[in-house]
Amino acid sequence: MTERELIEKLDREHGLSEAEYAELIDGRDEGAAELLASLASEKRKAVFGNSIYTRGLIEISSICKNNCLYCGIRRDNRQAERYRLSKEEILSCADEGYGLGFRTFVLQGGEDAFFTDEVLCDIVSELKKKHPDCAVTLSMGERSHESYKALHDAGADRYLLRHETADPEHYAMLHPAEMSFDNRMRCLKDLKEIGYQVGCGFMVGSPGQTSATLAKDLTFIKEFKPDMCGIGPFIPHRNTPFKDETAGTLELTLFLLSVLRLTLPEVLLPATTALGTIHPQGREKGILAGANVVMPNLSPVGVRKKYELYDNKICTGEESAQCRGCLEARMKAVGCTLAVDRGDSPASLKARSL
Ligand code: SAM
Numbered sequence: 001m002t003e004r005e006l007i008e009k010l011d012r013e014h015g016l017s018e019a020e021y022a023e024l025i026d027g028r029d030e031g032a033a034e035l036l037a038s039l040a041s042e043k044r045k046a047v048f049g050n051s052i053y054t055r056g057l058i059e060i061s062s063i064c065k066n067n068c069l070y071c072g073i074r075r076d077n078r079q080a081e082r083y084r085l086s087k088e089e090i091l092s093c094a095d096e097g098y099g100l101g102f103r104t105f106v107l108q109g110g111e112d113a114f115f116t117d118e119v120l121c122d123i124v125s126e127l128k129k130k131h132p133d134c135a136v137t138l139s140m141g142e143r144s145h146e147s148y149k150a151l152h153d154a155g156a157d158r159y160l161l162r163h164e165t166a167d168p169e170h171y172a173m174l175h176p177a178e179m180s181f182d183n184r185m186r187c188l189k190d191l192k193e194i195g196y197q198v199g200c201g202f203m204v205g206s207p208g209q210t211s212a213t214l215a216k217d218l219t220f221i222k223e224f225k226p227d228m229c230g231i232g233p234f235i236p237h238r239n240t241p242f243k244d245e246t247a248g249t250l251e252l253t254l255f256l257l258s259v260l261r262l263t264l265p266e267v268l269l270p271a272t273t274a275l276g277t278i279h280p281q282g283r284e285k286g287i288l289a290g291a292n293v294v295m296p297n298l299s300p301v302g303v304r305k306k307y308e309l310y311d312n313k314i315c316t317g318e319e320s321a322q323c324r325g326c327l328e329a330r331m332k333a334v335g336c337t338l339a340v341d342r343g344d345s346p347a348s349l350k351a352r353s354l
Contacts, residue, residue, distance in 0.1 A: 001020070001023070003024065003027045003028065003029070003031075003032045004032070004035065006020055006023060006024045006027070007024070007032060007035055007036055007039070007262075010024070010259065010262045010263065011039050011262050014222075014262065014263055014264070014265065015222045015263055016218075017219075018215045018216065018218075018219045019215070021214070021215035021218045021219065021259070022211045022212055022214070022215035024259070025211040025214055025215065025252075025255070026211045028255055032255075033251065033254065033255050033258070036255065036258035036259065036262070036289075037254065037258050037288060037289045037290065039258070039262060040257070040258035040259075040261035040262055040289060040290030041288055041289070041290060043261050043262060043265050043290065044261055044287075044290050044291075044292050046265075047265055047266055047292075047346065048292045050335055050336045050337060051292075051336070051337060051338075051339040052287065052292055052293065052294055052331050052336045052337065052338055052339060053104075053268065053292060053293045053294075053339050053341075053343030054101075054102060054104070054293070054294055054295070054296065054324075054327070054338050054339065054343070055102070055104040055105070055106045055137065055270075055293065055294075055295045055343070056093075056094070056097035056100075056102035056104065056105050056106065056295075056296065056297075056298040056320070057106045057108060057295045057296065057297050057298060057299070058085070058090055058093045058094065058097075058105060058106065058107050058108070058298050058299055059085075059108055059109060059297070059299040059303065059304070059307040060084070060085045060090055060107050060108065060109040060115075061083070061084040061085065061109035061110055061112040061114070061115065062080065062081070062082050062083050062084075062109070062110055062303070062306050062307050062308075063082045063083075063084055063109075063110050063112040063114070064109075064110025064111050064112065064141075065110075065111045065112070065113065066110070066111050066141070066176075066179065067175075067176045067178075067179075068174065068175055068176075068179070069173075069174055069175065069176070069207075069240060069241045069242055070174060070203065070206060070207070070234060070236075070237070070240060070242050070310075071237070071240065071309055072237035072239065072240060072308045072309045072310055072311075073110050073307065073308070073309060074240060077237075077239045077240065078239075079239050080239070080306070080308070081305075081306040082306070083303045083306050084109075084112060084114060085299075085300070085303070087119075087122070087123050087126070089300060090107065090123055090127075091123075091126060091127065091130065093105075093298045093299060093300065093320070094127055094130070094131065094134075094298070095130070096298065096320055096321075097298040097320060098131055098134070100320060100321055100324045101324070101338070101340040102134075102298070102324075103131075103133060103134045103135065103340060103341050103342045103343070104134060104135040104136075104137060104158075104342055104343055105127065105131075105134060105135075105136055105137065105298070106137040106138075106139055106160065106295060107123070107124075107136070107137070107138050107139065107140065108138075108139035108140070108160070109139075109140055109141075110141070111140070111141040111142065115140060117146075117147050117150045117151065120138075120140070120151060120154075121150055121151060121153075121154035122154075124136055124138070124151060124154040124155050124156050125154045125155050127155070128154075128155035133342070134342065135157040135158060135342040135343075135344070136155060136156050136157055136158070137156070137157065137158035137159065137160060137199075138151060138156050138158070138159050138160070139159065139160035139161065139199075141161070142161070142183055142184065142187050143187070145190045145194070148187075148190050148191055148194050148196070149194050152194050152195060152196060156196070157196070157197060158196055158197040158198070158199065158227070158228075159191045159196045159197075159198055159199070160198075160199035160201075160228065160230060161184070161187055161188060161191065161198070161199070161200065162199075162200055162201040162202055162203075162230055163184055163185065163188060163200045163201070163202060163217075163220065164184065164202055164203070164206075165202055165206070165209065165213055165216075165217060166202075166213070166216040166217045166219070166220035166221075167212075167213040167216045167217075168181040168182075170206075170208050170209065170213045171184070173207065173208040174206060174207070174208070188200055188224065192224075197227040197228070197344065197345055197348045198226050198227055198228070199226055199227060199228030199229065199230055199268070200220075200221065200224060200226045200228075200229060200230075201226075201228075201229045201230035201231050202217050202231055203231070203232065203233065203234035203248060203274075204231055204232065204233050204234065204248035204249070204252050204253040204256055205233055205234045205246065205247060205248020205249060205252060205253075206234040206248070207234070207242055207245045209234075214256070218256075218259060218260070218263060221260065221263065221264065222263050222264065225264065225267075225347070226264075226267065227267070227268060227345035227347060227348050228267065228268040228269070228270070228293070228345065229260055229264070229267050229268070229269055230270050230272060231253065231256055231257065231260070231269075231272070232248075232253065232270075232272030232273070232274030232275050233247055233248030233249065233250070233252075233253050233274050233275060233277075233278050234247060234248045234274075234310075235247045235248070235274055235277060235278065235310035235311060235312070236310065236311060237308065237309065237310045237311055238311055247278060248278070249278075250275070250278055250279045250282060250285065253275055253278075253282075253286070254285055254286065254289040255289075257269055257271075257286055257289040257290050257291050258289045258290045260290070261289075261290030261291075262290075266345060266346040266347055267345070268292060268293050268343070268345050269286075269290060269291040269292055269293060270286075270291060270293040270294065270295050271283040271284075271285075271286025271287050271291040271293070271294055272286070272295070273295070273297070273313065273314060273315065274310065274313075276314050276315075277310070277312055277313055277314045281330075283327075283330060284330050284331075284333060284334045287331065287334050287336060288334055293343065294327050294331070294338070296315070296320070296323040296324055296327050297315050297316075297318075297320070297323055298320045298323075301317065301318070301319055304316040304317070305317075324338075
């Protein structure tokens with residue numbers, strides 16, 4: 001098939017075979033990217049209008065027991081400054097965010113043993129009690145089924161856990177031997193089964209990634225049908241084993257955002273901070289390629305630089321209100337407005353009304 005035929009098939013059938021996804025990626029050029037982006041943008045507007053969902057990100061801990069080779073807060077990075085927010089600090093970030101119009105709070109952090117089920121359930125239920133009209137999303141890594149269930153019972157609505165790669169060998173290149181592809185997949189399956197709205201995703205341009213591994217990612221995502229899919233460029237961090245690797249490109253990230261929008265028209269697709277880091281207008285371009293979510297930072301300014309997953313991360317010096325204002329202007333520039341609501345995925349709303 002020609003590149004155009006592949007794109008038309010993807011648009012019509014919301015999916016390609018694994019081999020066709022790889023062919024589409026390998027054969028891409030500027031014309032293909034433009035056609036894909038315009039179809040994806042139309043699809044975004046048809047499903048979500050010009051409204052962009054926002055999630056307030058609270059980075060609750062930079063302490064992590066894991067040693068992922070790409071990540072700036074990996075255990076072996078002795079130069080990393082570690083911090084952990086208290087319950088009061090987390091609640092106060094959320095209060096501030098509420099005043100700014102956020103109705104979803106994402107609590108993200110390293111795998112920090114301090115956040116036992118008891119501690120985290122208490123924070124989640126307090127957050128829900130104070131802001132019952134808000135959704136709480138957790139992004140705290142791999143936990144047991146029992147733990148995910150307890151957190152869901154405490155009121156957590158959503159969970160973000162990027163699968164990182166759908167290829168087991170590639171997974172082993174990105175992670176130390178003590179981490180396993182099978183456990184990552186088990187976690188995602190558990191989360192879905194428990195009833196969370198689930199987000200998976202991967203870094204674009206991670207070391208060892210090929211069109212074949214990306215085709216596996218797209219096939220996995222098509223089958224798994226997440227509510228959200230977070231993709232952003234891999235960016236090297238100076239104190240990691242991947243410090244000399246090349247960053248993922250804007251071009252491939254935008255291309256894949258469009259492919260994902262056409263594959264799962266209703267999926268929530270964030271224009272990530274990493275995308276904004278590799279290009280000054282990265283997030284705006286992400287929206288124009290089919291993304292429909294932004295996740296500004298609500299963490300206290302004093303800790304922002306310490307949650308350094310990769311070099312030169314943006315928005316580490318601004319206050320939450322500044323971040324919100326800045327994003328509002330950026331979205332307006334591409335004809336969109338920031339929504340003041342929970343921003344549930346259409347699929348999860350349908351499931352709830354059954
Ligand atoms: N510990 C939780 C987990 O593993 O899901 C949440 C925090 S983790 C730091 C969040 C995401 O950051 C990872 O899923 C990974 O894809 C992304 N990330 C880490 N290092 C990165 C890098 N160097 N460049 C881009 N993204 C990175």
